[in-house]
Amino acid sequence: MHITVDGRPVEVPPGTNLVDAAKAAGIHIPVYCYQEALGPLGACRICLVQVEKMPKLVTACTTQVQEGMVVHTRGPEVDKGRAGVLEFLLLNHPLDCPVCDKGGECDLQDYTFAYGPAAGRFTEPRIRKAKDVPLSPYIALDQERCILCQRCVRFLGEYVGEPQLVLEARGVHTVVTAAGGAPLTSPFSGNVIDLCPVGALLSRPYRFRARPWNLEKVEGICGLCPVGCRRLLTVRDGVVERAEGTSRSDPDGRGWLCDRGRFSYDEARHPQRRTRPRLGGAEREAGEVVAAAARWLAEGPVAVLTGGELTVEEAAALTDAARRLWGAGAPVLVRTGRGYLPPALHGTLQDLQTADAVLLLGADPYQSVPVGYLAVREAYRRGAGIWGLAPRRLGRRALPVQEHVTAPGEEAAVLARALAAAGVGGAAALLQDLGDWQPAAGTGDLEALGRALLGAARLAVIWDGEEAGVEDVLLALAAARGEAPTRVLPAWGPAGWRGQELAGVRVTAAALEGVLRAAAAGEVGTLVLWGTDLLREAPDPELAARALAGAGHVLAAGAFLSPATRADAWLPLPVRTEHGGTFADWEGTLTAVRAAVPPQPGVRTTGAWLEALAAAAGRRWAPPADPLAGRMTGSRLRLLPDVPAPAPRPLRRPEAAGAGSPCCGAGMPTGGDPPRPSSCVPPPLGRWRRRMPSAWTGLPAVRSGSGGRRGSWFCRWRPIPPCRRAGCGCLMTCRRRPAACRPGPGSWPRRRKRRRRWMAGERAHPGGEDRHPDPVSADLLRLHHVGGTAAAGPLPAALGPQPGGAGRAAATPGRRLEDAVQGGPAAGAGRPGGIPPGAGDLGVRRPGGGRRDPLRGPCPFGRPHHPPGCGQPAGGAAGGLRLELAGHLRAGAGRLGLPEQVLPIGRHPLRGPDHLL
Ligand code: SF4
Ligand code: SF4
Ligand code: FES
Known part of the structure; x- marks a missing residue:
């Protein structure tokens, strides 16, 4: 036109x-x-x-x-x-621009300046509406500022399919409000902050922290899942204050963030971060640690493992150092799964959004690649058929899936059988060794599945990479489809592995297994873990533990390290926001970013540490100048490594591949013997691929396999056990349900109902039910470490060790809440991340009467009493207080009956959860 x-x-x-x-x-x-x-x-x-x-x-x-x-x-x-x-x-707008967080970046301000009348003619009193309505621990609503554009309502209702915001009342009294008064639990709810054109929907952790003209915006990458979303980091005085999605008009369809990526921006100041070199478990001077490490490396033989934290440049430097300095082979990526995605099939988010058929192959995108889920949902809204082939059901109300539930470990064979039934010769050839093998009963109409995949004009697949051999079936499918595009997106981690591959790092599961087996057999003198936490990230934690035990020395470098991982020497590396470089995202697109904040003192880059190690060994070495050979001319480049597709291999019998789904004995599939009993129901949780401590973002510390693995932190009954490590105070460290514990009474629906009634103020705080029992709300709880501090509202766990209950103080009127929590007005210093010493040292009267045990929080597993050996840390009371206060807020009580000086939110220096109250 x-x-x-x-x-x-x-x-x-x-x-x-x-x-x-x-x-x-x-x-x-x-x-x-x-x-x-x-x-x-x-x-x-x-x-x-x-x-x-x-x-x-x-x-x-x-x-x-x-x-x-x-x-x-x-x-x-x-x-x-x-x-x-x-x-x-503007008739009823409050005109509180001077104290509005949106002031300076508000469309209402801008358009009024550009097109608006110079003065209003309306002299009647303005209609007052509710301000500071907490919609979730992360989002506050100011109904007076809302211009009823309905972006937020439509985004959650139509785009995400979770209608948690609605319009209420009529005419000038119309307001946006939470549906049913319930808190927003959608993992995409944070996007409404970006979408709101005015200051009606605001980030609670960011409120009153800065004015836009004091801020600098730096593009960065979220690496918490394989998607690797781009995000804009807002920086003030060397501190990241918030993260926002990039523009929605981004031509390649990016711009959304999930709440994990949006609110977990301040990893640089996380309390669990280590910034001092360590030797033998104790902090030492950098020179001493480097000298010892250089000695070990010179003795050889050396094997190098790396993770997804490194940029392409750092991975190239490590590869070069491993080969030239240490005489080792190329570094091997610690990765999940056993499959490998041929570059020829690698797709983009747009391929997902515009597909006619989407196959979820083992992966639940809602859990494992949330922004990918939004793309699948967009495809569904455009009329695409969504097919699922996995050991569990993947569909949900907002995304109906035509399910084909396989036995664990049978996805490759079942997919090949479906394609063979539809006449794909290449798939039939792959099945030749399977003899009389038959898919488990109830797998569904495989021929219909095969025909649908073959006939789709544009097919997109999200594959969890859990099973080797699937890539051969996908290649056979792509060949049979001819010109019709077949695009696959990998839902395995770490994020950015394509960039590592480009830099010469070996990324196959076989390479990783080879190194781990050699180390376990004592054939490795020094095992180098560079930017990876092996015990948390290896697909087989037991083999990883044996490798750590069998290696002569372990030299580790990173920003975080699980306490269980052996590290004879430890070198601190910058976190993602502290170093620039080139990262690869889900699509294999390279993005050049720069450091948003300076590194913490004591932290050095990969190149600097490698140079120091070379110097200590008396060698001259410098990192490669331009590992991308000048190809990175702009800030973004779609460039997949030129790796030939592997030769097809006939599939093995699933049983022979040992890919069952055994059980840990506590109701969770684990990945080891004995086989999973038929009575065991895998937990409905996805396969997060993690590289950061789970304590930070609440993602499983050890990945789940076909539904879960030993050591995963979730189980059917209690998705978020609290951290038992003294002083940690987070909810999210990986741990198993203690053997002594039995789940509390009540089914999931009953617990959910009780919680809703409690939230709505219809009943007192239910005994032993201080935690959100349903996994959806639990998603929010997992995120409470925001901005390097515990920042969300409902924090049911302890904030720290309790000194025997001494110095307890009630939050009585006239006493500042932060003082009560801290035990004194000046007690905020001395703990990293702003969590005050003595936090949680507070006796609180429960709404239902009686006094909670101030030394121990509620049983995390729903029991009225703590089971022996449960390990729940003392001092859950302050967390309980917050939970109760947050409950009041959510129940619509508005401002709390607390001393005035507690409010307004965020004005005091404490950057803890009290901020949000
Ligand atoms: S996006 Fe903001 S202005 Fe628009 S309806 Fe929602 S709260 Fe109101
Ligand atoms: S989808 Fe993944 S990469 Fe994107 S913001 Fe969420 S966690 Fe980060
Ligand atoms: S009516 Fe066109 S943007 Fe609102």
Whole structure:
């Protein structure tokens, strides 16, 4: 279609609306309710334009182009119309811009400045609405500032399919509110903060922390899952204050963040971070540690394992050092799963969004690659068929999946059988060694599945990489589909492994297993763990433990290290926000980023440590100057390594591959013997691929296999056991349910109902039910370490060790809450991350009467008493207080009956959870 916008000719496809057409001509039309991903609504009327031969002004977002259209986006009539719209929007607006977090980056301010009337004519009293309504531990709503554009409502309701925000009441009294008064639990809820064009939806951890003109925005990468989303880090005075999604108009469809990536931005100041070199478990001077490590490395033989934390440049430097300095082979990536994705099949998010059929192969994207889930949901909304082939059900209300539930370890064989039934010769050849093997009963109509995959015009697959051999079946499928694109996205980690591969790191599971077996057999003199926490990240933790025990020395470098991992020498590395370089994302796209904040004192880059190790050994060495050989000319480059596809191998019998799903004895599949009993139901949780301590983001410290592995922190009854390490105070360290513990009474639905009633204030705090029992709310709880501190509201666990209950103080009126929690006004110093000493040292009266045991928090497993050996740390009371207060807030009580000086939120220096109260 050819149209003219403000005298500029432009050609756009049919169906384009005038806002997008004007943008193509380089002309901006103001919008509030329209958003590219959500589509037009026509609610706000700010986008008025004049179209020749049309009698009245029209809304540009709801008007589609017609051949020969002539559009005027400015002019007296248009400006008058927009001024009228703005005057109406401002009738009841509180005009509290000086204290609004959005001030300076607010569309209402900007458009009022550009198009608005100089003065309002309305002199009546303004309608007052609720302010500071907490929607979740992370999001606050100011109903007075809302202009009812409905972006937030539509995003959660239509785009995500979780309608947790709704409009309530009518006319001028209409407000946005949480559906049913329940807290937002969607893992994508944080996106409404970005979407809101005004300061109505705000980040609670960020509130009152900065003004936009004091901030610097730096593009960074979230590496918490294989997607590797780009995010904008807001930095003030060398501290990351928040993370935002990149523009939604990003042409490759990026821009959303899940709440994990959005709120876990301040890893640099995490209390568990180590910034001093260590030798033999104790902190030492860097020179001493480097000298000892250089001695070990010179003795050889050396094997090097690496993780996903490194940039391409660092991985290349490590590869070079391993070969030239230490005489070792190329580093091997510690990775999950056993499969390998051929580069020829590697797809993009857009392939997912525009696919006609999506196959979820072992992976639940909602859990393992959340932003990938949004792309699948978008494909579903466009009419794509969603197919699932996994050892468990993957569908949910917002994303119906045509399920094919296999036995664990049989995905490759079942997929090959489905394709063979649909006539794919290559798949039939792969099945030749399987003899009389049959898929488990109840796997579904495999022929229909095979025909659907073969017939789809554009097929996208999300594969968890758990099983070797699947890649051969996918290659056979791609060959049979011919020209029709077959694109696969890997739901295994670590993030950025394509970049490591590009830098020469070996990424196959076989290479990793070879190194671990050699180390376990005592054939490795020094095992180097560079940017990986082996025990947490290796697919086989038992083999990893044997490798650590069998190696002569273990030299580790990283930002975090699980206490269980052996590290004879430890070198601190920068976290992702502290170093620049080139990272690869889910699509294999390389993004060049720069450091957002300076490294902590004592921390050095990979190149600096390697140079120091070389110097200590009397060698001259410098990192390769440009490992990408000048190919990175812009900030972004889609570049997959040129790796030939592996030769197809006939599939082995699943049983022979040893890929059953045994049980740990506590109801969780584990990955070892004995076989999983038929009575065991795998927990409904995805396969997170982790590299950071789970304590930080709540992701499983040890990946689940086909539904779970030994050591995973979740079980059916209690998804978030609290950390038992003295002084840690987080909820999320990996641990198993103690043998002495039995789950508390009540089924999941009953517990959920009790919690809802409690939240709604209909019943007193249920005994032993201080925790959110359902896994959805648990997602929020896992995220409470925000900004390097415990920052969310409902914190049921202890914040630290209790000094025998001494110095307990009640939160009585007249006493500042932070003082009560800290045990004194100046007690905030001395603990990393701002968690005050003595936090939790507080006796609290429970709403239902009686006094909670101040030395121990509630039983994390729902029992009325702590079972022997449960290990629950003393001092859950302060957390309980927060939970109760947060409960009041959520129940709509609004401001608490606490001393005034506790509020407003965030004005005091304590950066802990009290902030949020
Ligand atoms: S809260 Fe923000 S995004 Fe939601 S309707 Fe109001 S102005 Fe729009
Ligand atoms: S989807 Fe993954 S990479 Fe993206 S923000 Fe969430 S955790 Fe981070
Ligand atoms: S942006 Fe067009 S009516 Fe709101």
